[in-house]
Amino acid sequence: MTRIVKDPAERRLELIEAAESLFAKKGYEDTAVSEIVKKVKVGQGTFYHYFKSKEDILEAVAKKVVAPYVEDVRNIAKGNEGPATKVNSILNGILKANDSDLGIMKLMHQKGNHLLHQKVEKALEEGMSPIVTEILSKGIAEGVFKTEYPDESFGFLIASTLYLSHNFSWDHESRERMHTALEDITSRVLGVTDYRFHLEI
Amino acid sequence: MTRIVKDPAERRLELIEAAESLFAKKGYEDTAVSEIVKKVKVGQGTFYHYFKSKEDILEAVAKKVVAPYVEDVRNIAKGNEGPATKVNSILNGILKANDSDLGIMKLMHQKGNHLLHQKVEKALEEGMSPIVTEILSKGIAEGVFKTEYPDESFGFLIASTLYLSHNFSWDHESRERMHTALEDITSRVLGVTDYRFHLEI
Known part of the structure; x- marks a missing residue:
């Protein structure tokens, strides 16, 4: 399988949109970073490359x-x-x-x-x-x-x-x-x- | 042991004060009615005599x-x-x-x-x-x-x-x-x- 390397701005937006959708559904407090990365199908490391924290x-x-x-x-x-x-x-x-x-x-x-x-x-x-x-x-x-x-x-x-x-x-x-x-x-x-x-x- | 029968207004206030202190410590969402009655040492029935709900x-x-x-x-x-x-x-x-x-x-x-x-x-x-x-x-x-x-x-x-x-x-x-x-x-x-x-x- 070929690994698709996304444009950083695009990847960042993907993470933001995933977070937004989870916050809307479950609330900020009950959403874990692990759920955000799971939704985008990337590792935790990728998240912390773009964001310091939840x-x-x-x-x-x-x-x-x-x-x-x-x-x-x-x-x-x-x-x-x-x-x-x-x-x-x-x-x-x-x-x-x-x-x-x-x-x-x-x-x-x-x-x-x-x-x-x-x-x-x-x-x-x-x-x-x-x-x-x-x-x-x-x-x-x-x-x-x-x-x-x-x-x-x-x-x-x-x-x-x-x-x-x-x-x-x-x-x-x-x-x-x-x-x-x-x-x-x-x-x-x-x-x-x-x-x-x-x-x- | 003699059962102490409290004045209803006093009992009600006790429940309110217990709830206030729990809401201050744990937040409303994370406080259960069972914890309020436990703090005042009364049964759930007493709570529902004074209040319809949390x-x-x-x-x-x-x-x-x-x-x-x-x-x-x-x-x-x-x-x-x-x-x-x-x-x-x-x-x-x-x-x-x-x-x-x-x-x-x-x-x-x-x-x-x-x-x-x-x-x-x-x-x-x-x-x-x-x-x-x-x-x-x-x-x-x-x-x-x-x-x-x-x-x-x-x-x-x-x-x-x-x-x-x-x-x-x-x-x-x-x-x-x-x-x-x-x-x-x-x-x-x-x-x-x-x-x-x-x-x-």
Whole structure:
């Protein structure tokens, strides 16, 4: 049998995808490195060539799952819309992602994936921060936003949006009211007077 | 040997305290009802006389650990200070509780206690909401706060405060800046112009 030598980047991705699928099924805590390598059909040595530890591959999984969200924000930033419209789109993106039953949410709410949840939030923040900072600086320069604390304000808005969207049990009416409240709060926090935020229910 | 018949409220509390101590040591997931009853030296039947399930006693533990915090808020509400000063004290209380190494924090960050974390947040919200709503209504009536969304705004401020205090890794300077930002944001969100919030580092 010929031994297939894989491209290192490809092999690394294979390991990450195997880990992701096991973490989604069994949770991070109950997944052993031996199970990850078994799934990819390589030895433990190969694993430790790419990753220092199980926690190290967890961070890689977190970065992989947040990548499309960071990409969405990057695309919003590239557009021709004004800074307030861009902020509006980013907040709607967060609300939509949190509402969905997609992979990332399933993964994060799987039993034993509390640490992954933390790593995902960190990876999201690290990926999005520089892009968002640029949008906010531009908005302040243009006089659309009036605040001395743009980054902190945006951090607070994201935290609150996540807090809002975690309250799954709300009925439609409460959600609608919360969204209206968040539109008002966003205007106040960023000091916006000439733009009306609109969050989708 | 004489069988000691305990007062039902006392027995119930004993079970809650045993569960709390086991959840703190081993985590909720890895604690069995059989271990709780063994610690109190009663039979399983006694447990099920007081609680429907392990999740039921988890809720009782959550209510017990949040009780002193709800009591603090109740005492703040009773004081003679103005509504803005009261809000300021409540936010400082949250910051201080999150910073501490006390029982509740240890309990919540113990592996396997993700569900307890959720129950604690729910119990805090349920306990504090009616008290806070009264403070906010008074502040709006007196013209100290200007907002159409008092409850939502306060939820937003609490989420933001928790978000802030979860970033343990920050150095003193970043924390100071974040506190100043939060003071500014609180004024904006509640529409306060005649009071300067002051959060302790």
